[in-house]
Amino acid sequence: MPITLTPPRSASPRPVQTYYFMRGRKQFLEKLQTRHGDAFGIHFQKRPWTVLANPEMIKQVFTAPATVLHAGDANEILRPALGKHSILLLDEGEHMRQRKLLLPPFHGERLAAQRAAMERVAAQQVERFPRGTPFEMRTQGQAIALEIILEVVLGTAATGEEHDRLAGPVESVLEWIASPARLALTGTLGARHRLVKRMYGPILKPLDDALYRLISERRATPGIEQRDDILSMLLTVEDEDGNGMSDAELRDELVTLIIDGHETTSTALAWAFERLTRDREALARLEAESLTDQTEWTEAISLETLRLRPVLDFVVRTVKQPIEIGGYMFEPGDVVAPCIYLVHRRADIYEDPNSFKPERWLGVKPGTYTWLPFGGGVRRCIGSAFAMTEMEVVLRAVARGVHLEAVGPPEQPVPRFITSSPSRGGQVLAPASV
Ligand code: HEM
Structure with a gap:
């Protein structure tokens, strides 16, 4: 294929593209793909992106x-909350160091042990589902995900002082950060702006205090090698030079x-x-399978949900060479965005x-390059x-x-x-209990 200089781009002015991107993203992307093919430029952020489908x-x-x-540049907007060491913000050697340190607790055999905690949390939370009145599955999913994080990631017991000390600040930060207005303001001012730092400071402080206390208490706990929670495992990992985190x-x-x-x-x-x-x-089949030890249909549901309704529409990379x-x-400074949504359709x-x-x-x-909800x-x-x-x-x-x-009708x-x-x-x- 001859190498041409730039992919076709949407001709609409940036504010118009921004409007379509925010209000009807899927239709906007599909229209551009039909018109221009599998690589096309869109401009709604500071820099234009080339969408790849x-x-x-x-x-x-x-x-x-x-x-x-x-990949780090594109996650800059999360910097004020995540902090400069976050794997999401780093690239090349620094990224690889964090990634190698973070991977062992996520290994398959560790998951088997973590699964039991997930099962306990899920069963307890399902019992608390409201009956006879509509509710948001996302809110219930958040409650389940929060408890799983507290137990499996941080290793707190299901109840007790340590659990409660962390649950409040974790929940507050998660709620606070999900606000689109705050995210937009962070993007507009820039993640390193002093006003942004001032805005995040008070909400992060209780969480930071609770996490630093937990880290120091856990460091002093004998036998952490035997524990299955992710924090304990991270306390025992070392990089190639023998340095821990x-x-x-x-x-x-x-x-x-x-x-x-969580989100x-x-x-x-x-x-x-x-x-x-x-x-x-499909639901009846899931209900029937859930009473057996088979999981084939349940897995198929997860795969299909993440195909048809991927949680993230894109992953983004900035070109450095x-x-x-x-x-x-593509030249340094260009942005390319593999489009999960378009590939899945x-x-x-x-x-x-x-x-x-x-x-x-x-x-x-x-397929590695045809099913991409988790990037690559x-x-x-x-x-x-x-x-x-x-x-x-x-x-x-x-x-x-x-x-x-x-x-009600299907949700968009x-x-x-x-x-x-x-x-x-x-x-x-869920029907009212009898
Ligand atoms: C359905 C749930 C999830 C989805 C759809 C999802 C999706 C993604 C995507 C698309 C990326 C970026 C990949 C790329 O740029 O190529 C990512 C990165 C990441 N995710 Fe998830 N994720 C999910 C759950 C989780 C969970 C449960 C955790 C940890 C407890 C997690 C931890 C991470 C981390 C640490 C990275 C950064 C990896 C790196 O930069 O090397 N994610 N996720």
């Missing part, structure tokens, strides 16, 4: 060296895991039930791509197996505990924090 191009992005494409690094990575793991998983669960309550057969992708040349990959069909995944493994390459989500396990555990616990019904995706979330939070109804 073709698995071959996305493979080039995910396999490019870490020195050529960076400092308190500041631990704080930043814990906040990263808390924020990253994403609860949004995915809200979508799963938004779709399932409108597909009686010239690179050719799909026949186009390709009719040449997924038959009847706009329909919710968990059965398409029975006996089928998702050296930046692929480290919590993907954790999230898939949590989804499976919660889907089963809900299906076993209660029969949910849809409320709307932007919330960094996610694409159901417009009414995934409203469902």
Whole structure:
């Protein structure tokens, strides 16, 4: 293919593009893809992005060296909350160091132990679901995800002083940070602006105090090697030079895991039930499977939910050295955005791509460059197996505990924090108990 200089771009002025991107993102992207093909420019942020919707191009992005494409710049807006050591903000060597330190607790065999805690939390929370009155599945999913974070990530007991000391500040920060207005203000002023620092300071202080106290108490706890929670495991890891993580690094990575793991998983669960309550057969099959030790259908539901309603529409990379992708040349400063949403809707990959069909995944493994809810390459989500396990555990616990019904018409995706979330939070109804 001859190398041309730049991909086609939307000709609309930036404010018009911004409006369409915020109000009808999916239709806007689909229209541009129909008009321009699998690589096209959009301009709604400070810099234009090139959206990529073709698995071959996305493979080039995910396999490019870490020195050529960076991910940290795009996450800058999260800096005030996450802190400068956060894996999400780093690139190249510094990123690899944090990633290697963070990966062991997310390993498959560790997950098996963490699963039991997830099951306990999920069963308890399902018992508390409101009966006879509609509720938002996202809110319930958040409550479940919060308790799972407290137990599995931070290692607090299910109840007690330590649990309560952390639960309040964690919940406040999660609620506070999800406000689109605050995120927009952070973006406009810049993450390092002193007003932004002043704005985040008071809300982060109680959480930081609680986390530093927990870290110091846990460091002093004998036998942490035997514990299964992620914080305890992070306290025992060392890099190649034999250095462990400092308190500041631990704080930043814990906040990263808390924020990253909470909104994403609860949004995915809200979508799963938004779709399932409108597909009686699929729900009945889940309810039946939840009474057995089979998980094939439950896994298919998670895969299909994340295909049809990916929590994040894009991942984003900034070009640091010239690179050719799909026949186009990109220069330092350019931004490329593999589009999860458009790839997942390709009719040449997924038959009847706009329909919710968990059965398409029975006996089928998702493709590395065709199913991308967790991104890819050296930046692929480290919590993907954790999230898939949590989804499976919660889907089963809900299906076993209660029969949910849809409320109102199907919900549309709307932007919330960094996610694409159901417009009414995934409203469902559990019949009143008799
Ligand atoms: C359904 C739930 C989730 C979704 C859809 C999701 C999605 C993503 C995506 C798209 C990325 C960026 C990948 C890229 O740039 O290529 C990411 C990164 C990350 N995620 Fe998740 N995530 C989920 C749950 C979690 C959980 C439960 C945790 C931890 C407890 C977590 C921790 C992380 C971390 C630490 C990164 C940064 C990885 C790096 O930069 O090397 N995520 N996630």
